[in-house]
Amino acid sequence: MFGEYSVNNNQAGSTGGEAGPGSGALPGNLPPESASFVGREKELGLLHHLLDERRLVTLTGVGGVGKSRLALRAVTGARRARPDGVWWVELSPLRDPALLTTTVAHAVGLADHSSRPLDEELCAWMADKELLLVLDTCEHLVAECRHLVGELLQSAPGLTVVVTSREPLGSPRETLFEVCPLPCEGPESDALALFRARALAATDEAAAVFEDPVRSAVAVEVCRRLDGIPLALELAGARLRLWTLEQVAERLGSRSEMLSDTRTALLPRHRTMRTTIGWSHELCEPVERLLWARLSVFTGDFDVAAARAVCSGGPLPASRVERVLAGLVAKSVVRCTEERGAGARYRMLDTIREYGHDWLEELGEVRITADRHAHWYAALSQAADRGWLGPGQVDWYRRTTAEHAQLRTALEHLLGSDPAAAVEMAGALWFYWFACGHVHEGRNFLERALRAAPHRGAAYTQALWALGLTTLLQGDLSTSRELGLDCTREAARLADPERELRAAHLHAVAVLMPGDPVRALELAGPRARAGHGGRTTGPGWLLCRLATGYALCDLGRYEEAAEEARALRDACAELGERWLRAYADYILAVAALGLGHHGEAARHVRAMLSGKRLLGDRFGIALGLDLLAAAVAALGDGELAARLLGTGHAWWRTVGRPQMGSPSLTALRDQGERQARAAIGDAAFEAAFRGGTAASTG
Template sequence: MGRRHEAAEVKRLLSASRLVTLTGVGGVGKTRLALRVAEDARRAFPDGVWLVELAALADPGLLPQSVSEALELRDHSSRPAVEALVDHLRDKQALILLDNCEQLIEACALLTGRLLREAPRLRVLATSRQALGTAGEQTLAVPTLALPDATGPRLSTAALAQCDAVRLFVERAGAILPGFSVTETNRDAVERVCRQLDGIPLGIELAAVRLRALSVQQLLDRLDDRFRLLTTGSRAVLPRHQTLRALVDWSYDLCTGKEQLLWARVSVFAGSLDLDAAEAVCGGDGIHREDVLDLVAGLVDKSVLIREDHPEAVRYRMLDTLRHYGRERLSAAGEGPVRLRRHRDYYQRLAATARAELFGPTQVSWFARLQREHANLRAALEYSFAEPGQAAAGLGIATDLLYHWITSYYLAEGRGWLDRGLALCAEPTETRARALWTDSWLAIIQTDIEAAAAMLEECRALGVRLGRDAVLGYVALYSGMIAMCRDDPESAIGLYEEAVVRHRAADDPVGLALALIRLSLTHSFLGDSPRAIALGEESLAVCDAYGEGWHRAYATMALGVEVWRQGDHERAAALERESLTFNRSLDDPLGVGVNLEVLAWISASQKGYQRAARILGALRNIWQSIGAPLSGYGHLIRYHEACAADTQRALGKQAFQAAVKEGVRLSYDEALTYALLDQLPARAPVAEAEQPSPLTPRETEIARLVAQGLSNKEIAAALVIAQRTAEGHIERILSKLGFNSRAQVAVWVAGQHRTEHDFEAE
């Protein structure tokens, strides 16, 4: 859609400078232009083009973590997120698109400056209402869409329709009135509408939706009435700002009173929301809960809310400009505190329910739902820790989200929230006790053992004081993990056995399954095979009794380790592949890493040294991305070292290094395919023009299946992954491409077959 000149200019600037910032009023099309340039630039950046959306982020301290999440970087070390990000990007030739920097301008400037200093092949394309002000930055003020020259000769109807602003109006009008076009009858009115709106894309889109009820001439007449009011406004305000504000005012005025009220109340959500959330947070005091659906539909019809299709439920998103407008209206009505509190309360209940449903058949769908709600959960935490007297609620939310932190990209963020809550809530409550053992597990995963030990010591004292057997069970469990980290398996066994007893008494299947898995691994480590096997099978039985999958995958992994030690290589490999299949579907890189470790050991034991070396090479990438090799399972490192030594001795140093390099070159999905199918994936050549960006190879594959009309369930079956994983990939595809429907993805995929001009970066 137009913007050829601007896109070319951005490419030119990006080839000469490593930081380019697109500036302009909200709604002028900065994001759309940046995404177009990023797509065109993909071949110049072999390490990826990554979109980082910042509109829903309010805390500048979370900026490095948000960039890491967008880059799909899961760092389980205890170092600051910015350090992990720097290390990850240091040798990467990549482009990062930072979208909507204005509310975090200083933080974005500082982070961008450091990344560009330490990652010499990195480039950053930013969008903001103002420049970042960083050394070496090139800026481009994004103009409004091109309009016909008012002083030039009268254009033909066909030529007029090719002007960027008119093209957008016709496209949006066509979505409302199929077949709409510029004709001799309506051409003057169409041109004047676009001119009245200053060529601002958001304004044109909001106006075009009125064609459901108005002719183009009627639309123009009402725009004339609206914008005449501006002549008495402040002359200090730029006309474009006046125009956009007036257009949003007009859209607001055309809503019913209840729709206006809902618009304002929906502004408390970050990211997107579903109907249940809208009913719970926005209902009451003028809006009956049963009326929310019709009001939401009305706002969708008026393009205030954007509908997003998800497998389990439709979700709705509000453009950032409209959300800020709604927040102003909410504050003016004096409703801000009430709705923000209701928003927090809703997501507090959601987190508590997710925790209660954790160990059961709905586990995976809850993991997916929490990822979709991450922006709102973060907003609930920010509210709790900023509002006087609410920190304890925030600490409870952060604690309930333990498995959200562990199974997603948010482990470091989760520990940050827990640390913050513990610092604010010193009272000796059960909530503090739960938070202490929760935080200690995250610290163990990050190999921050001393901090974990200190938290568990306090937690033990609290558990005794409160008489909470469940708390003491988790203290024993995680203390056992620390004992293993300190190479003291005998002490670990005693602690794990205490955990088993306490969790049985408390009727806690989660803690019981975890304790049995760890106890099995420790007995295996000490060579007690019968006990290790019995405990492994018992942990599987606990999981199966509840229809649970994630802990079961780890129990299967642990059982595979001992079966391998006994010499039953075929059964061990089958167990690890079963575990790997689930961990892959859940997108759990830690579980995947441990599975690949055991499969490498099995291959070496079977004298499949070439295969073992390749898997060891693939593991280098996985452990580097996690930041903590064998995180939480460090006692297994002796098997890794023995495997590497045996394999190098059998192959010879040169052949070993060559095979390891082959594994390093495998992508994440290729490595898993190799581990599961015992063969290297075919590397059929793919034309460069057909490699969409900023999508990963797996996302590219899924986008093509979407274009073929397959449902999420059918995609999951075709790729042998869980439906939840397919859904997560599709959400990321939509986010990266800036789309909100599967139909747009299909059109985009089809467009990748056309020839595109090369974009060369410096």
């Protein structure tokens, strides 16, 4: 029976298929392996032993040696031994150290909405969990990672951390594991096996090469010259699509002899890696080299439309970008992936991207390419804002989630180069900060943008309002009220009814949450909406209807609340919108519960939970589970109510503040608990509650 009401949130949170509370799947978000795994049996055995014995294991080694691949293979086998999951945090795209904790919290499913320091919340959230955390590619954030990992390990005795980095963290708890190149001597070496696998992936004709003992010996020599470094072997294997093995060996040899890097004294393995990448670079066509350099502005993965917009120009027209990109994929310079059915996405390994960025500097195009990147994603943010209240809402949620790393990079660049564009972009992403679980990050960007930008105009007012929304969810209600007043003044100066309605909503919720529904109704109710005269399908109007419904419920005026909610739901249905519509279902459920229509309340809240699951709205899911528990408790099913409250408790922990500190939400939750305890007794309630909590975590 519990399964009828459970919530699966596989769409929420981070990439890689995160399993949220109540999903029934193994918790975690491990990315798929990008290619077949070759060798490393001894290293895997040792790593499995270390993961059982040590709490902090750092895999070190040169770029391209396979640290991330080895870590992924090692921790994949550890999932069932970790009740609270194995969580992968990719730090390669992260450039702002201040966002490290936010990135880790989001990856593990903590969409914290409190105003407390996020590192404290993350430590508290992990304190009673048994999980394995992987921080991948930390060399540019060593000091910050060392501090955060130290805090987490001290707070959470059941936590194990795996780090991949070109250099150690320098933590006293750290066990270092050097990832060495693959053995490359002999006809059965792991290096040769990998070279063979990548050559066969490039061309079927490569099979004959490795069946001939003489030519196989040449392949062994290629592996030796490449020092057994996996990335170097992959790049060389890809060349067999166009060249013979002998040509690869000859040109690799001549390239090695010509190598001279006067900028830095490199260790042999670093020299080999840079030699191989430089060799691959020389073998590219001029337009491929140009695209390689320009693509280095992307952090994380990207799609072909972004590559076309950012990287075209001069000898590389937009019409040729996709074909040239395909050439780089064929040469293993760029990797092609697919993001949850959203179409092809591309990325470069850090070592290759760094080489491209060096060339972008040589070309003198760093600033102009970074500008184009930032303004492309700023335009994408504006389009997402326009499309949010419409039939493409779920698609926009998924797309902004996929582009998270690029949006960050764009905002960081604009904050330094174009503050007016930064404040416009940060404000346009209001729904992403407010509705999709990025409250801390959103507040950080919005505050920085508002400090830097001119204090006037529509973009400034929009960003003020967006900042107010983030402070609302954090429970910083005094700041929310101040921002509501500021927005009201700015909107009046602009004579913009839509912005006046948004300001009214912000102010109304800021007074409603601590318990003043009368004032909230004055600010957002029908009379206020008529006075502002805004568009009845705009965000401001719809959000004011939502606030009005909440206020009427708090006042016990359930018939009027249901009328507001039905009108809101109808408007959302006409728009094809889901996020606000789900909250309209929530108000209908609260109203039905208040009127004693308990079965109707349960039906409405199930509809609400279905909508919230699609958009990964953890706050909404937590709200809905409390309400569903109250409804089924009123129907007499105390055991199910207790289990739902247990699951709801786990979801509230992922947003940091149970019931958001709201008296009305706390009263509703307590009502469900009282009725459930009365129906089945304290002992049975506690057992069922624990069962719901346990089920929610895997």
